[in-house]
Amino acid sequence: MSALQRFTAESAAEWRAYTEHGFVRALTDGTLPPECFRHYLKQDYLFLHQYARALALGMYKSGSFGEIRALQQSLNAILEETLLHVGFCAEWGLGEDELLREPESAACVAYTRYVLDCGMKGTLADLYAALAPCVIGYAEIGRRAALESRPGNPYQAWIDTYADPAFQEAAAAFADALDAVCAGESAARLAALSAVFRTAVRMEAAFWQMGLDCSL
Numbered sequence: 709m710s711a712l713q714r715f716t717a718e719s720a721a722e723w724r725a726y727t728e729h730g731f732v733r734a735l736t737d738g739t740l741p742p743e744c745f746r747h748y749l750k751q752d753y754l755f756l757h758q759y760a761r762a763l764a765l766g767m768y769k770s771g772s773f774g775e776i777r778a779l780q781q782s783l784n785a786i787l788e789e790t791l792l793h794v795g796f797c798a799e800w801g802l803g804e805d806e807l808l809r810e811p812e813s814a815a816c817v818a819y820t821r822y823v824l825d826c827g828m829k830g831t832l833a834d835l836y837a838a839l840a841p842c843v844i845g846y847a848e849i850g851r852r853a854a855l856e857s858r859p860g861n862p863y864q865a866w867i868d869t870y871a872d873p874a875f876q877e878a879a880a881a882f883a884d885a886l887d888a889v890c891a892g893e894s895a896a897r898l899a900a901l902s903a904v905f906r907t908a909v910r911m912e913a914a915f916w917q918m919g920l921d922c923s924l
Contacts, residue, residue, distance in 0.1 A: 711890035715905040722909040731916035736853040738861035748919030750810040758820030765827045778885045815918035819911035833889045837904040847879030
């Protein structure tokens with residue numbers, strides 16, 4: 709069993725609450741209120757900034773050029789996603805100046821600073837465990853939503869972004885990197901890393917709820 713398989717199995721209930729959240733279901737069938745989606749988009753822009761910082765921290769924590777290259781690829785993907793995100797936000801009437809003025813929600817602060825804290829005080833494996841639910845979960849959500857989305861869905865472009873083969877490949881590469889940094893860890897360490905992963909999954913669900921509630 710890979711590290712990812714173990715972590716998702718041990719967080720099965722939390723993983724379902726995240727990947728099948730009401731926000732995701734409404735986005736998939738096109739019934740999500742537009743104001744909820746706009747609020748999510750603004751907060752996700754802020755989230756991506758912190759996620760990029762965490763990947764850069766991972767480079768600092770790396771012990772080999774191979775690990776640095778893997779993280780560089782992930783960081784490049786996030787930077788590209790950020791550019792796409794700004795363009796996507798513009799289509800929804802949100803300029804980059806408005807994104808920059810948006811205050812971070814409590815859910816965004818809690819989640820991203822937790823990830824950074826895991827990276828600062830832990831090992832590269834801790835950081836990967838905290839980062840993994842985002843990219844791997846979005847890939848799963850994108851695949852499922854692409855199959856279930858209805859014609860005329862106003863959120864189809866968002867779905868297509870995460871169902872895209874390039875994003876799916878990036879998520880698979882991240883899963884492989886997670887397994888690599890967890891290889892050889894003791895049973896006790898794997899249990900601790902699984903707990904980190906579970907907490908990040910719970911925070912992903914809280915991020916969806918923030919979008920649904922339009923809360924700060």
